[in-house]
Amino acid sequence: MDRVLKALRAAHEGSVGVLLGDGNEPGPVYFDVGSGSYVPSSKEWHVYDGRFGRPRAAVLRGSCSCGWRGIAEYPLDWTALPTDKPLYEADVDLSGPISDYGAHLSVIRDAAVQPPADLTALLTELVGRLGGLAAKEPLVTLKALADLRYVIAQTGQDGAGELAAQDVPIGEVATALGTSEAAARTYLNSYLHP
Incomplete structure (x- = not known):
């Protein structure tokens, strides 16, 4: 966190x-x-x-x-x-x-919103796997990160768009993310307006 x-x-x-x-x-x-x-x-x-x-x-x-x-x-x-x-x-x-x-x-x-346990476990495993590959297979690591960057951008845009469509108050978003309203707004905009 x-x-x-x-x-x-x-x-x-x-x-x-x-x-x-x-x-x-x-x-x-x-x-x-x-x-x-x-x-x-x-x-x-x-x-x-x-x-x-x-x-x-x-x-x-x-x-x-x-x-x-x-x-x-x-x-x-x-x-x-x-x-x-x-x-x-x-x-x-x-x-x-x-x-x-x-x-x-x-x-x-x-x-703050807590991700489901299985998602947290998956992310923890991903971090461990990428960390292990970084020294041994740096090109594989960078390729995986490039693919993840695309997935993150697309999924983030979908999630931020859904929050905007549902008109979720920015205060609720900030609380869920564990940050300030200004930082939450900037974070959402980074997905909505890349």
């Missing part, structure tokens, strides 16, 4: 998010590297350390690129954290936010 999520434009990329003392989620931190048109920035949890005029994180929480934010908050104890060193050098326990994001992904996976 993770490969599918990645292929569908990483609609569920996780990170450790932060909240400031006032309860707001901060914007990116920009780094002054001198003159020039490019100004690097970051939203990584550890840049919110209060140094060099940056905001200081009060709590950590799970976060996802889809907009999901974990309910659980994990306070940072600034009396025990160094104020003169980068936050990533401190021994900060990130297991809570990471675990919460994992639970979020489990919900996404559980809501």
Whole structure:
């Protein structure tokens, strides 16, 4: 499933998010590297350390690129954290936010359509067979992949066309694929308008 999520434009990329003392989620931190048109920035949890005029994180929480934010908050104890060193050098326990994001992904996976067991077994066997052939018979592998590419394009076009004909809401398609509505729309269009 993770490969599918990645292929569908990483609609569920996780990170450790932060909240400031006032309860707001901060914007990116920009780094002054001198003159020039490019100004690097970051939203990584550890840049919110209060140094060099940056905001200081009060709590950590799970976060996802889809907009999901974990309910659980994990306070940072600034009396025990160094104020003169980068936050990533401190021994900060990130297991809570990471675990919460994992639970979020489990919900996404559980809501996605599950292929029938016999189809999953067939695809697993196909992957194993092609992987075994890649080193021994690369031309056979490439020919099989060329044939599969045709089958995938044709079958994908048929499936996407049927979804369009049935007027299935894009939200339902996104949930079934385990991705965002934007990524699902792009995915469908890749079959309908190759």
